[in-house]
Amino acid sequence: MRTLYHxxxxxxxxxxxxxxAEKQLAFELRFVRPWDAPDxxxxxxxxxxxxxxxxxxxxxxxxxxxxxxxxEYLEEAKAEPALLPSGAGERAEVRRLCQWFDRKFxxxxxxxxxxxxxxxxxxxxxxxxxxxxxxxxxFLRWHLDYLTNLLDVREGLAxxxxxxxxxxxxxxxxxxxxxxxxxxxxxxxxxxxxxxxKCRPSFRAILEDRLPGVGPASWYADLDF
Amino acid sequence: MRTLYHxxxxxxxxxxxxxxAEKQLAFELRFVRPWDAPDxxxxxxxxxxxxxxxxxxxxxxxxxxxxxxxxEYLEEAKAEPALLPSGAGERAEVRRLCQWFDRKFxxxxxxxxxxxxxxxxxxxxxxxxxxxxxxxxxFLRWHLDYLTNLLDVREGLAxxxxxxxxxxxxxxxxxxxxxxxxxxxxxxxxxxxxxxxKCRPSFRAILEDRLPGVGPASWYADLDF
Numbered sequence: 001m002r003t004l005y006h007x008x009x010x011x012x013x014x015x016x017x018x019x020x021a022e023k024q025l026a027f028e029l030r031f032v033r034p035w036d037a038p039d040x041x042x043x044x045x046x047x048x049x050x051x052x053x054x055x056x057x058x059x060x061x062x063x064x065x066x067x068x069x070x071x072e073y074l075e076e077a078k079a080e081p082a083l084l085p086s087g088a089g090e091r092a093e094v095r096r097l098c099q100w101f102d103r104k105f106x107x108x109x110x111x112x113x114x115x116x117x118x119x120x121x122x123x124x125x126x127x128x129x130x131x132x133x134x135x136x137x138x139f140l141r142w143h144l145d146y147l148t149n150l151l152d153v154r155e156g157l158a159x160x161x162x163x164x165x166x167x168x169x170x171x172x173x174x175x176x177x178x179x180x181x182x183x184x185x186x187x188x189x190x191x192x193x194x195x196x197x198k199c200r201p202s203f204r205a206i207l208e209d210r211l212p213g214v215g216p217a218s219w220y221a222d223l224d225f
Numbered sequence: 226m227r228t229l230y231h232x233x234x235x236x237x238x239x240x241x242x243x244x245x246a247e248k249q250l251a252f253e254l255r256f257v258r259p260w261d262a263p264d265x266x267x268x269x270x271x272x273x274x275x276x277x278x279x280x281x282x283x284x285x286x287x288x289x290x291x292x293x294x295x296x297e298y299l300e301e302a303k304a305e306p307a308l309l310p311s312g313a314g315e316r317a318e319v320r321r322l323c324q325w326f327d328r329k330f331x332x333x334x335x336x337x338x339x340x341x342x343x344x345x346x347x348x349x350x351x352x353x354x355x356x357x358x359x360x361x362x363x364f365l366r367w368h369l370d371y372l373t374n375l376l377d378v379r380e381g382l383a384x385x386x387x388x389x390x391x392x393x394x395x396x397x398x399x400x401x402x403x404x405x406x407x408x409x410x411x412x413x414x415x416x417x418x419x420x421x422x423k424c425r426p427s428f429r430a431i432l433e434d435r436l437p438g439v440g441p442a443s444w445y446a447d448l449d450f
Contacts, residue, residue: 047325064320066320068293073320089288091298092294092298099290103291
């Protein structure tokens with residue numbers, strides 16, 4: 001029995017959902033609001049953040065907290081299909097890009113777009129700040145340029161194969177795409193890459209997410225957008 | 226030949242220096258200012274951040290970027306002495322605490338104390354904001370309370386043994402301690418734990434760090450403080 005505490009538009013919860021699906025590990029979802037964390041979540045993660053995975057294994061219960069810990073755990077618990085390559089340099093490159101999205105993209109794009117357009121609305125924190133939204137959109141273009149450079153020499157973001165780096169990037173971008181803010185048509189290489197990711201069975205549940213009262217962009221779930 | 230690009234009061238650079246010393250891996254230090262990243266660093270890490278480890282191994286050059294990627298790399302490259310325990314649940318707990326310090330402590334304590342008292346001064350960003358410093362000190366007390374709770378049932382932060390969680394916590398706290406802001410005497414259990422960490426040979430170089438023009442607190446390097 002495997003339970004994942006998640007919030008649908010949390011980019012870290014999404015990374016874990018995608019990785020679990022890639023590894024064909026069954027799990028139950030427990031919906032929580034991180035800004036109103038229930039006691040049950042606080043007992044598992046005193047930081048009150050999603051995702052948290054509770055995995056009852058033959059060796060006992062494993063509680064893995066936050067995406068990086070969960071993703072390393074899943075890779076160690078079920079090696080195939082591998083989401084980290086085998087070479088040391090390639091593994092380091094995947095983990096660099098995961099950090100890139102989890103720290104840099106998060107502070108430069110999510111902090112503006114996700115926070116201003118979604119979190120403020122859901123948490124009743126007032127109207128979005130248009131200046132912040134513009135800054136987030138500028139940073140997003142810069143990040144899509146960076147992806148274009150990577151994809152110029154690579155099939156996946158971190159190398160020839162699909163890895164945790166693709167999952168991290170797609171999870172973050174998919175939340176921004178829900179809001180309709182990704183200018184895909186200006187960035188053909190990232191668009192073609194995201195189209196390939198969207199077609200994977202592991203992404204199906206992500207495309208079915210709907211927040212009550214906040215619908216996605218019209219093309220959000222289209223495989224050919 | 227192993228080269229680490231670092232900045233002395235960067236808590237992430239410190240984690241890697243301590244781990245390299247624990248594993249008795251020789252390395253050369255290359256001093257860089259992350260807010261004025263040289264081209265050499267930007268070519269290795271386009272985010273411009275320290276630490277970056279360049280390791281010329283028998284299998285070729287490995288470039289590992291940012292602390293989490295470097296620390297996982299080192300654990301895989303040289304398993305002994307182990308800085309991650311062997312059980313899945315214990316490994317997840319170590320990684321949870323690493324994230325706790327790298328994200329939560331960083332945004333609640335470093336962002337106020339390190340930024341206001343040190344980074345602003347070195348980068349010529351104006352006078353420190355006393356309100357922010359007070360907020361950082363309040364958060365720091367809260368974190369020391371949390372450490373007290375952990376240490377009530379554990380010898381190390383994540384369990385009976387010394388792990389990457391102790392290294393992460395000590396690296397972050399040591400930067401704040403350089404500034405003289407840790408009220409050790411009010412928190413005897415974290416103080417006794419930090420005293421044990423300070424006595425390890427792997428911590429010696431950290432205690433010898435001196436920034437030109439910004440000296441450490443008088444007790445910073447004392448093993449008995």
